[in-house]
Amino acid sequence: MKFVDEVVIDIAAGNGGSGCASFRREKCIPFGGPNGGDGGRGGHVYAVGDINLNTLVDFRYTRRHEARNGEQGRGSDQFGAAGPDVVLHMPVGTIIADAETGDILAELLVPGEQVMLAKGGDGGFGNLHYKTSTNRAPRQKTPGWPGDHKTLRLELRVLADVGLLGMPNAGKSTLIAAISNARPKIADYPFTTLYPNLGVVRVGPSQSFVVADVPGLIEGAAEGAGLGHQFLRHLQRTRVLLHMVDMAPFDDSIDPVAQARAIVGELKKYDKALFEKPRWLVLNKLDMVPVEQRAALVKQFVRRLRWKGPVFEISALTREGCEQLIRAIYNHVASLKVPVVEVPDVRFSAEAAAAEPLSAPEVSALSEDPRFRVDAV
Structure with missing residues (x-):
């Protein structure tokens, strides 16, 4: 289809x-x-x-x-x-x-x-x-x-809580396949993802959120390079964006910092409101970096990018760090949902009719409560 x-x-x-x-x-x-x-x-x-x-x-x-x-x-x-x-x-x-x-x-x-x-x-x-x-x-x-x-x-515009953003082959489809039941096409060539994919991530009973995976962006997408940036419309209803970066590019001439800045620039060109959404940095493919070099590599990357937001170090292939990322996303999404205020069911009864009338301070306090309305008779 x-x-x-x-x-x-x-x-x-x-x-x-x-x-x-x-x-x-x-x-x-x-x-x-x-x-x-x-x-x-x-x-x-x-x-x-x-x-x-x-x-x-x-x-x-x-x-x-x-x-x-x-x-x-x-x-x-x-x-x-x-x-x-x-x-x-x-x-x-x-x-x-x-x-x-x-x-x-x-x-x-x-x-x-x-x-x-x-x-x-x-x-x-x-x-x-x-x-x-x-x-x-x-x-x-x-x-x-x-x-x-x-x-x-x-x-x-798809309804999703989380949007995956990044260059082609940054591991977005691998991540959504690792944390949900979605099975997007995954290959080792750019632009494998040609249309958005949705995945439901279940954290626990009655605890879940929806992730949207969109095709990768490249520099010049606003001018029509690659697949363009028309798929970014599917991220406009998300609550948080995950900016995924490939920390182990296949070519040594590729600079992950330059790629990250290019994505931010294309995001700003497309929509300022989307650019101002909460955005987290997800550093992927760290399993391909020697353990003794990871801390220095991540520190250098964050310093060069001048990033001050949340940073997550993961490997979507081995699921290393994915559990911490899932829990942080769910807590953030749940905190943004409007809590349901339960209004007590007050019914007329003989006991209520026989009770003492409310005092003036009590009536004033109830009138200030948005759940109640006191109308003058």
């Missing part, structure tokens, strides 16, 4: 059905009166977040989505049926924007979340709608209202 994270589609809601101008004509009923019904509304177009999808590839080949029109009104007081709605299933994390104005219409962040993209037109009025005590034989009817037509741009 191809990974498609950006596509443009056309949607069209159904038009409303026209109203009917009809009169009741039966034997022995000379003045039956109007009986033309209203037209039915056109079908709406909805988008719903589907947790079972992880790509927009279906919309790459089917770009036009139309809802059916509403039925026309008929005689005998029959109203037209509404047109069936169209529901578009999209991956969770999809941003829906108007392609012409660029305005964001919706973001699907919760599985099962449903939003209306295009409203169907209302049905027209039949002459039954215009019947009054003074206008007993109306001949007016109105056509149905047109439905909405839009051109939308869909952009998928």
